[in-house]
Amino acid sequence: MAGLHQRLVRQALVAAFAVGWPGMARKEEPEAQFSLAPLGRIKDTSGPFLPMNVILPLLASAAQPATSGLGRLHEFLATGGYVMLMIVLCSFLAVTVIISAWLRLRDHLVLPASVMSQLRSLPNYAAKGDIKPLQEFLDKDESLLAKLGALAISGTFSSRQECVDTLTARAKEELHHLERGIPMLEVMVTVAPLLGLLGTTAGLVGMFSAFGSEGGADTNAVAREIGVALRCTIAGLFVAVPSVVAHTYFVRRLDQVGVRLESIMHETIQTFFAHFEVQRLGNNAQDHS
Numbered sequence: 001m002a003g004l005h006q007r008l009v010r011q012a013l014v015a016a017f018a019v020g021w022p023g024m025a026r027k028e029e030p031e032a033q034f035s036l037a038p039l040g041r042i043k044d045t046s047g048p049f050l051p052m053n054v055i056l057p058l059l060a061s062a063a064q065p066a067t068s069g070l071g072r073l074h075e076f077l078a079t080g081g082y083v084m085l086m087i088v089l090c091s092f093l094a095v096t097v098i099i100s101a102w103l104r105l106r107d108h109l110v111l112p113a114s115v116m117s118q119l120r121s122l123p124n125y126a127a128k129g130d131i132k133p134l135q136e137f138l139d140k141d142e143s144l145l146a147k148l149g150a151l152a153i154s155g156t157f158s159s160r161q162e163c164v165d166t167l168t169a170r171a172k173e174e175l176h177h178l179e180r181g182i183p184m185l186e187v188m189v190t191v192a193p194l195l196g197l198l199g200t201t202a203g204l205v206g207m208f209s210a211f212g213s214e215g216g217a218d219t220n221a222v223a224r225e226i227g228v229a230l231r232c233t234i235a236g237l238f239v240a241v242p243s244v245v246a247h248t249y250f251v252r253r254l255d256q257v258g259v260r261l262e263s264i265m266h267e268t269i270q271t272f273f274a275h276f277e278v279q280r281l282g283n284n285a286q287d288h289s
Helices: 002-019 052-062 069-078 082-104 114-118 122-128 132-140 146-154 160-178 182-211 219-288
Strands: 034-037 041-044
Touching: 002 069, 041 182, 069 114, 069 182, 082 182, 114 122, 114 132, 122 219, 132 146, 146 160, 146 219, 160 219, 182 219
Parallel strands: none
Antiparallel strands: 034 041
């Protein structure tokens, strides 16, 4: 591409010297290298003929600075009007919800492996007769599993069923806290395409209005309104598709967290009450003897 560009520039300069542009002195070139061809064509002995009406537009386009990506994005968004502005606001809201939900649902904040390992080693602590190290470890950890585990082995419940009911209510509350903002993605899935459809309808109205003008159809206005319609549709789908993917992922993630919490808490409660009930029965037998 660079060689072709240099070749076109050289041919255009030869043409300028040949026709005598104002302010430029003609320079005689050896006939063995270049010659002025009839019908405005330039001949280069190293390649085929190229017409002047092809060379000059290419040079003009090469002289213009390339449009940056941000410039194209601004042009894309500016043609949509107020409808495009609302779609952009929806996109900002969706991105904010996605980032915040991802930060809240990371493993070390919800189900850290170290806490799961400590809870599964509960029989070892019970065998030693000292559960305080495990309680201190859980109190220092800020994860969801640690909070529920500390409550399960706190020993403040008179029965196993009471412990189960309390932990179930507490787990639902914590999962509801983790879910905040995620339903907004479902709203974006519905609203963004509808806004795109609204922009499409507005563009079609403007297009038909241009057809009904007294001076005939204004092709520039028709093309502009068609561009508005299509761009609003594209923007709406561009917001809706990632939103539905993120919403599906986070809903599945919450379900997975709920199932694993239920399993771990059930195992922890069963283990804790089994060991300490045996200890109470043993102590009662010793008291009766």
